[in-house]
Amino acid sequence: MTPLRQKMIRAMDLKNLSHHTRRAYLAAVNGLAKHYKQSPETITNEMIEDYLLYLKNEKGNAPASCCLVLTGLRFFYKHILDQQIDVGFSLTKTPRKLPTVLTKEQVWKTISAPKNLKHRLILMTTYAAGLRVGEVRRLKPDHIDSQRMLIKVVDGKGRKDRYTMLSKKLLKELRHYYKACRPQAYLFPSTYKKNKNKPLSYETVRSIYEKARKKVGVKNGDGIHTLRHSFATHLLEAGYDIRKIQVLLGHSRLSTTMIYLHVSRETLSKVPSPLDLMDINHASKEDSTHGPGHQT
Template sequence: MYFLPNTKENIQLIFKLFKGVAWINGNYFFHNKALPNKPSKGSFKRQNHRNSRGQEQLCPNEYLEKLELKKYAPNTARIYISCFEAFMRFYPNAILNELDENDIRKYLLFLVRKESSDSYINQAINSIKFYYEIVCGMPNRFYSIERPRKSKKLPKVLSVIEVHDLLGEIKNVKHRCIVGLLYSSGLRRSEVLSLRPEDIDSKRMLVRVNQGKGKKDRYSILSAKLLKELRNYYKRYQPQTYLFESPSGKAYSPTSVVNIVSCAAKKAGIKRRVTPHMLRHSFATHLLNKGTDLRKIQVLLGHNSSKTTEI
């Protein structure tokens, strides 16, 4: 093994010598590069993100750029940024690249004692690993960090009667169509709000989902009853870009969908808290109860693993 001083000139010589001969793994001598604090334009609405947070510690630009380069979904990116900035605030005066596994454990112990959810702790670990292993290029630095034990929980499901009663309380045609797609096609909330008018294939009675979770395209089934509602809705609202648009012409708000489902459930006398995702669970369970093959349900839901569908 040979050692050379980590200088710009030596690195240039190494690349020149081995050009066309061998691949060079630069992870071990590039990760100490100072991270710029100066905000730049562009990715993940960086300017809005920075201006809205005042003087708080903010994600390094390289973190944001790496999220953008790897094409992380906006929701995932927001979670990573939020979790990592919370970690940075826990060590306000530390140099990030000098923190070690014990420092990470200390932070995770703080989250556990604060009774943060298992999901949040896992997200925190992922956001920290992303910085050190992906942004800084440190090879699997925190492989021995303990994660919370996975709890086994069954998904919450509505009965067929409860779904019928819930839909019966929704009078607005746009709202009925949104909730109808959540249940009768088993779509995620984000997938419904990303639909465009051309994604409703009335000839084949299918709904096309473009770049759903995991950046996968798929088709799901379209209810004949819902198709009539969708046609009435389209004639009345004439959406241009998205199938469901806000008054300003942008995609419909995810929070509005939560409110629609929650209010309809209360009116229907359902005592439990009902979320849009419960309608997706109900779609799968009701198909299974009717004898639909599990593999077909897996395809309709867009699950990678049949184990997820089995739950």
């Protein structure tokens, strides 16, 4: 490990950054250094701009991904090299895309696809409780509160704890899983013996979802976060209050949860077209009464 990397890890630890943020920031600096095959200390602002344009135009990275790289680089140059980087890259014209949502049938096929019991329970828990990948990875057996039918989410996004629902069907499956696998430190531990007291990696959980989705022929819904989107939308379509869904998801702002109103088929289908509100027969009679050449 290089001295610069050690200093950056220490700085991120002092800032109490989340594990996900640390990984992203380290990857940003590492990617820049590998691209130019030289130390970040010798890289100029213009070279950083060229690298971001390379990521956007040639690699096809989304503007949000490029900005995350830039945020990581700014952290490194400010806190490690004591330099300010002046790079003109922004998200001012980034369109907001609606989340992809699976039907209930597609969700059930996907979460039932894995033959491996642990893999099946990971997908079922993610959907049933509306969890993020990092949240389902870090679940521990004592986070399952069967008395109050709640799941405690510890250290969620923004380092916040919250409670979400515990499905009766999920509880039944989790009890069967616990008897069969006897998890200790984490509910879904790593399969490697040397890491048996550590959670599964992000890559493993994402791979479990992608393999299951493709196995049953679900072509839409890239990324396991689709299960969380589907959780929120299906609750909304079932008639549950959007503010309660906001709490279950752990959103700080209601506006973030409101996006599911735009993808809810039930919500949209209840709004009639203005064409259907027209009294065609009445309108036709009025026109015939006025006759040709009538002015209003």
